[in-house]
Amino acid sequence: MQAIILDTETHTLNGQPIEIAYAPIQIADHKITLDKSQLFDQLYSVDEPISYAAMAVHHILESDLIDQPHCTAFKLPEDTVYIIGHNIDYDIRALEKCGVDSANIKAICTLALARLVWPNAEAHNISALIYMISKGSEKAREMIRKAHRADMDIILTANILMHIVHQLKINSIEELYAASEDARIPRSINFGKHRGSAIADLPPDYVQWLLRQDDLDPHLRKALENSTIATH
Numbered sequence: 001m002q003a004i005i006l007d008t009e010t011h012t013l014n015g016q017p018i019e020i021a022y023a024p025i026q027i028a029d030h031k032i033t034l035d036k037s038q039l040f041d042q043l044y045s046v047d048e049p050i051s052y053a054a055m056a057v058h059h060i061l062e063s064d065l066i067d068q069p070h071c072t073a074f075k076l077p078e079d080t081v082y083i084i085g086h087n088i089d090y091d092i093r094a095l096e097k098c099g100v101d102s103a104n105i106k107a108i109c110t111l112a113l114a115r116l117v118w119p120n121a122e123a124h125n126i127s128a129l130i131y132m133i134s135k136g137s138e139k140a141r142e143m144i145r146k147a148h149r150a151d152m153d154i155i156l157t158a159n160i161l162m163h164i165v166h167q168l169k170i171n172s173i174e175e176l177y178a179a180s181e182d183a184r185i186p187r188s189i190n191f192g193k194h195r196g197s198a199i200a201d202l203p204p205d206y207v208q209w210l211l212r213q214d215d216l217d218p219h220l221r222k223a224l225e226n227s228t229i230a231t232h
Contacts, residue, residue, distance in 0.1 A: 031166070039154065085108075087109065
């Protein structure tokens with residue numbers, strides 16, 4: 001399982017995972033193949049009660065977690081290199097909270113790719129994209145009614161990815177990762193006193209100050225470094 005689509009549901013925002021699902025995926029000739037027969041889906045107990053706000057999203061109850069293994073029991077398939085997901089950094093942070101080492105994982109974000117492929121879409125969340133792709137079909141509605149559970153979110157994400165791979169003419173998982181990395185490099189800044197400004201237009205002293213911040217997003221750091229090189 002070199003590449004998997006993965007999704008988690010967490011006990012609270014940025015919390016521990018109480019459901020983890022994944023399925024292996026392959027890419028060739030602008031098409032994807034998702035092996036549903038190897039779909040993994042497991043509920044997990046965690047250290048704190050599920051928040052009601054999170055419960056309202058995924059509808060997982062405390063009673064569902066009775067006798068389930070603790071989330072620290074989860075292990076990625078041994079040969080996993082690429083993990084694909086919608087806003088995948090959230091899921092990887094959730095996995096890290098249960099002891100998964102993500103240091104060598106290459107994350108592919110379908111949210112960033114969707115923004116690249118459909119820049120004028122009204123919204124880029126999974127449900128909105130599925131409705132857009134299907135032009136508001138009844139089948140889409142049936143699928144979306146089961147969304148916000150990890151197993152169905154994998155199927156929906158794969159559906160979105162199928163269109164992304166076709167649109168971008170992607171032939172391999174390596175090409176998809178490269179496209180994702182490029183899509184994740186911001187073109188403008190979305191916080192602070194220069195919010196909304198293009199990276200290229202930021203004052204040099206502000207760029208240097210940002211680059212000195214230890215917790216700077218790595219993709220923003222790359223954008224700032226690229227702009228610094230371009231201006232020299």
